[in-house]
Amino acid sequence: MAAADERHAAGEISERVRVELGGISLQDRLRSQSGRELVVDLGRAGTLRGVLRHVGAGWVVLERERGSALAALAHVVSVSGLDRFAEPAARTLNLGLASALREISRDRSIVALRLAGKASGEVLHGTIDRVGADFVELAVVAAGEERRPGNVSAVHLLPTSAVAAVLTQQHGWG
Secondary structure, eight states: OHHHHHHHHHHHHHHHHHHHTOOHHHHHHTTTTTTTEEEEEGGGOEEEEEEEEEEBBBBBEETTTHHHEEEEGGGOOOOSSOOOOOOOSSOOOOHHHHHHHHHHHTOOOOOOEEESSSSSTTTEEEEEEEEEEEEEEEHHHHHHOOOOOOEEEEEEEHHHGEEEEEESSSSOOO
């Protein structure tokens, strides 16, 4: 009888854990990993490795050896380097991807944009000039060039949903 009670209690605990895990979102799971070095796989757009610094609504920022990288969660294929824990984080950024991109555009620094569906080597270099509700305008310059009117070779209008990652040469974020 005692053994049957133990099995029942163990089963109930397992079921409660499953139900609790069912309420944890990807963002919640990632928030609990702040400060850990993670590898984020973006499929064809490549991988990013860095220390998780921020998690927003639909995006994460990794601090890398040479700058920071924002990855859009909509294009994440997998994340590795996590521990087994998930807990609510004390600090939460609820800003969406467009807000994060506007923050990047403010300093007018050169970024490398990786687009969903494009190979990781097919990177657009330039400055984010404008961010609308669902689009980004990128003034394209050659890698290593500064953003000056004479150096802009093209302006691309990109749906925000096409942005897989934005890499900056600067550390720190918002």
